[in-house]
Amino acid sequence: MIRLAAAMLLTTSAALADDLKPIKDAGPYVPSPQSVVSDMLRYADVNDKDFLIDLGSGDGRIVLTAAKVFGARGFGVEIKEDLVKRANEAAKQEGVGDRVKFIKADLFKTDISQATIITMYLLPDTVNLLKDKFLTELKPGTRIVSHDYPLTGWIPEKYVQMDLEEKVKISGVTTTLIYLYIVPAKVAGNWQANMPAAISKQPATLSLKQQLTRVSGTLRLDGKELALEDPKLRGDKLTFRLPGRKGEFSGTVKDGAIEGTLDGKAPWSATLGG
Ligand SMILES: C[S@@+](CC[C@H](N)C(=O)[O-])C[C@H]1O[C@@H](n2cnc3c(N)ncnc32)[C@H](O)[C@@H]1O
Incomplete structure (x- = not known):
């Protein structure tokens, strides 16, 4: 009981210490030009099923455009109160107040x-x-779209x-740069496979x-170790080939399992694990 109380105290003080940390300034308010906003949304292939979050949303232009032009939902998180107010007013005026909102919060502590x-x-x-x-x-x-600055070590899509x-x-x-990244599934480890x-x-x-989107590996098959050829991971989709054999293996990774086919058939x- 005493140990549990001590653990709870430690967790609570860690959370409190986190809350008391000064907010990191992630960048000054500089709006993306509207043409860049359009390009960012186009490259991300936004549609009406999407939920978009803009980190450091400024006047809200990215979230507002995603809702008005593509029918997406979402929110913007912004540290400056006046910008949050302006963006929420614009959402109402532009008829998308039911699909998007803007919150005053620290982007580092926001659940995304x-x-x-x-x-x-x-x-x-x-x-x-x-x-x-x-x-x-x-x-x-x-999908993660970054205006001007890359995520180092992460190969953009x-x-x-x-x-x-x-x-x-x-x-x-x-010079203006737009980077599109896709969050990879976690695939590192040994998988028991039925080919x-x-x-x-x-x-x-x-x-x-696995290192971010880069994967490599082997298939131990009938006592032989085969190096995977051309293995690729895009989001939750894994593909590879086997040496000396025709066809591409593809599969979808979900909850510790991969289900797939060889050339869309077998x-x-x-x-x-295992
Ligand atoms: C360069 S502006 C981008 C505005 C908008 N996303 C756009 O592209 O037009 C960056 C914004 O991040 C906000 N910001 C900076 N640090 C922040 C933090 N820790 N949490 C939330 N917003 C932050 C700034 O106030 C600023 O409005």
């Missing part, structure tokens, strides 16, 4: 697990401080560079290593 799309225009060190939060809180397949005169007054140069009967009737072991599956 509901997002299917994250957008941000923040300082370079800040976007990188958010990497662990993204990997912990976001679902595999969630798409990367666009353009010149915009409007950017000179913001960053001193015309299509034409490949083997024996259980196989799929061993995968099924295979795997479960994590």
Whole structure:
């Protein structure tokens, strides 16, 4: 009982210490040019099923445009009260007050697990401080769009560079970059696999290593260790080939299991562990 009380005290004081930490300034208020907003949303392929969260939402233009043009829902989190008020008023005036809202909060402490799309225009060190939060809180397949600054070490799904005169007054140069990332499923480990009967009737072991979106691995099949060829992970979709064999294995990763097919026909599956 005493130990439990001590543990609770420690947890509570850690949470309190977290709350008392000064809010980190993730970047000054500089709105993205409207053409960049449109491009960011286009590259993210926003649709009416999406829930978009803009981290540091300024006047709300990204969330408002996603709702008005693409029918998305979502929210913006912003530390400056006047900007939050302005964005909420705009949402009402522009007829999307039922689909989006803006909250005054610290983006580092905001729960973002509901997002299917994250957008941000923040300082370079800040976007990188958010990497662990993204990997912990976001679902595999969630799209992350960053204006100007990359997530170091994370291979973007798409990367666009353009010149915009409007950017000179913001960053001193015309160069504008947009990065699109997709949150990968966690696949590292040993999987007990049942391959299509034409490949083997024996259980196989799929061993995968992972660094963000990069995967490599082997399949232990009928006593032989085969290095996976061209393994790729995009969100929750894994694909690979086997040496000396025709066809592509594809599969969807969910809750410690992979269900897939060889060339869209013969099924295979795997479960994590073992
Ligand atoms: C460069 S502006 C981007 C505005 C908007 N996302 C856009 O692209 O037009 C960055 C915004 O982040 C806000 N901000 C900075 N630190 C923050 C924090 N810790 N929590 C929430 N918002 C923050 C700033 O007040 C500013 O409005």
